[in-house]
Amino acid sequence: MSTENKTFTLWPYAIIAAIVLFAGYIIFFVVKAMNQDVDLVSKDYYAQEIAYQDHINKLGRTIAVGEVGITYNQEGKTILLQLPEGYKDQKIYGQIEFFRPSDDALDFKMPLQPGRDLSQLIQADTLQPGRWKVRVNFSANNETFYAEKALTIE
Template sequence: MVPTPPTTRSLWPFAIIAVFVLFAGYIGFMVQQAMRTTVDLVSPDYYQQELAFQQRMETVARTAALPAPVTLHHDAGTHQLTVQLPADMSGQRIQGQIHFFRPSNQRLDFTLPLQPTAGLQQQLSTARMQPGLWRVRLDFTADKRNYFVEEKIIL
């Protein structure tokens, strides 16, 4: 009888199995992290707002066609936001709301009524608002016609 030489085992099968096990563990960890992450929509009625998109586009086009623009000016020194409506709207019945949206934190969002003075201007204090990016949406009606303006401000 001839003795057989000792066989050496290859580590490749174990390495391949280890790579697959580590990859499966990594994928499982990533799925777990994704399931724990909260995803908040910008507003609770996001889908209903999306359905009204075409109407909003018509309103934006009507606002852009005004002879003078609706302006929102933030003065960081005095912490004042000034909303100025066009002079052509004087004498018209104006109603509306000013929505303040904080993209990073939905809990900071709030709405104020639009109450312009006789000079078609309204000033709002921004002193108590947290610093950062805000979206200001002005949604108003003048003589039964809807208008909409959205601007970003950084406090």
């Protein structure tokens, strides 16, 4: 008769449990990823593509006439918008959009009202400090134009 001392070990059960838990973890994330709604193409893709081409055309027209200057004066807390001389003696209509990437509640628009020297001075003392994008959409002689510049208000 053999009197072998058999000891009970948990290692095989722990390895099997680890494999089962890992497989369950992978299956959970695969199921979750498969149920994720991914819309890469919008329903009005064609209209958006045409609008994007219009945006590119606006940028091209703006560059052809001259660059729109948007500068921030930290001491005076002002933003100077300067249209190029190519727009002299033209009726200019448009708007200036102040876009805050970090907080859309701070976004606002104002009318574009350039003076005789084709400039507009905007008081920036009410703007929250941080990064702003100033977007200018305007039209002159039945053509539309666009300019954008990122500013850091301190």
